[in-house]
């Protein structure tokens with residue numbers, strides 16, 4: 325296995341994809357958002373429960389690859405107990421750091437999420453990592 | 469008993485075929501390219517590349533309009549492609565071959581120019597559950613415009629068409645029976661002879677999507693007796709951006725133009741415009757001339773090897789691939805049709821199709837992962853994506869062996 329592939333499929337990422345956290349439908353969610361990558365058919369739904377602008381619960385349901393699953397699993401971890409605005413800021417910085425070659429993901433204060441950095445050597449896989457975060461932003465936009 | 473896992477011998481006529489395709493000499497990620505994404509697009513032989521270069525270097529000009537030598541030569545070269553295609557498909561007449569951008573545009577042309585004027589609310593268009601989006605969406609759009617209804621014949625769990633039901637869905641209001649000849653995603657070969665026969669008994673026009681069969685087997689449109697047949701050049705060793713529609717002359721004669729513009733008119737005046745006879749009525753504007761020249765060269769290439777030989781060898785190779793994949797740990801085939809050509813779809817217990825595609829790519833192996841423009845079919849199998857290996861005449865058992873070996877690595881990584 326070459327070094328880029330090793331960097332893509334880091335242990336942290338594989339663990340999250342094998343045993344994803346919060347991988348379930350959230351009944352009576354305050355908002356949910358379904359997003360599809362039309363290129364490959366990957367489908368993800370993010371569910372949020374929010375009180376006083378703090379995410380009390382975040383879950384996801386997906387039909388997607390290991391990277392998307394792991395990214396979604398880490399997302400739910402990251403944003404639970406975080407305030408909405410902080411969550412959005414984090415999502416924006418993560419998406420930007422994956423899309424922009426010059427920006428390092430190491431600036432993000434979450435070591436597990438840094439394991440997504442490997443996609444930067446695989447342009448066709450970047451969207452796999454960003455899809456859950458885009459869906460999260462979509463869900464937030466639906467909160468009343 | 470024959471050994472199912474014995475690699476098929478490469479016939480003498482194909483031993484050197486690999487050398488005809490310059491791209492097959494390149495490396496991908498430091499490994500020799502193993503190209504198994506032929507259903508998406510095949511590679512081009514040097515003779516096709518040379519014909520296009522030669523045209524631009526020596527003959528380039530517009531066709532059907534100049535009296536000067538270059539234009540005359542270009543026109544002859546372009547029309548030569550039509551003649552060759554007509555012979556390749558055994559059409560009754562050259563005028564039955566309409567050049568289009570490819571299978572997709574050909575279907576849209578039939579929807580607009582043939583079916584739309586005939587369809588009214590409640591009329592039916594019959595397709596199957598294994599169609600490419602190109603043979604679904606144009607009909608859906610037509611249904612929106614006319615109130616016609618799309619009827620979808622089911623398939624069996626093994627990926628075979630439920631042909632009896634397909635035929636039983638042909639009713640008094642069926643205005644067209646359209647069917648894919650070979651499924652691009654699971655490789656099923658459909659019994660189009662039986663379907664066309666049944667449709668003719670009921671006076672229902674037929675459209676065959678041969679995008680995935682025309683490069684793998686001999687097609688004789690007079691023997692088939694279908695009304696329309698569509699295909700894309702780029703899936704048969706020819707350039708992108710050009711393909712064709714075969715249509716029975718009587719049908720083409722009855723049809724309204726597709727797009728308006730130059731080349732398709734007989735006379736233009738502000739009091740009214742008259743149109744040329746088929747095929748020109750459907751070919752507005754300057755066409756993809758270099759593409760046509762590429763088609764002619766591509767047909768010469770295929771014929772120099774022989775279609776029966778190609779078909780025979782590929783059948784053995786795809787069966788070998790299916791048998792090898794079936795006995796690979798962690799791999800499950802999607803669709804095990806009773807008659808297969810060209811393509812095999814599979815999934816793995818542990819790894820998603822995308823992950824498979826990425827890992828194979830680092831090994832230099834190109835397969836497609838995704839829904840293959842067949843979302844309804846994917847849903848039918850309860851999945852969102854597969855990995856697909858698809859072959860062409862230059863593939864051999866070593867390509868399949870490389871694939872199987874790399875899938876072992878995927879299995880290891882994802883466990």
Ligand SMILES: Cc1ncc(COP(=O)(O)O)c(C=O)c1O
Pocket residue numbers: 507508569570571572573600602603648650651652677679680700841
């Ligand atoms: C069965 C089938 N029909 C139609 C098409 C559409 O061909 P094109 O995109 O070249 O128009 C394809 C291409 O993948 C196909 O496989």
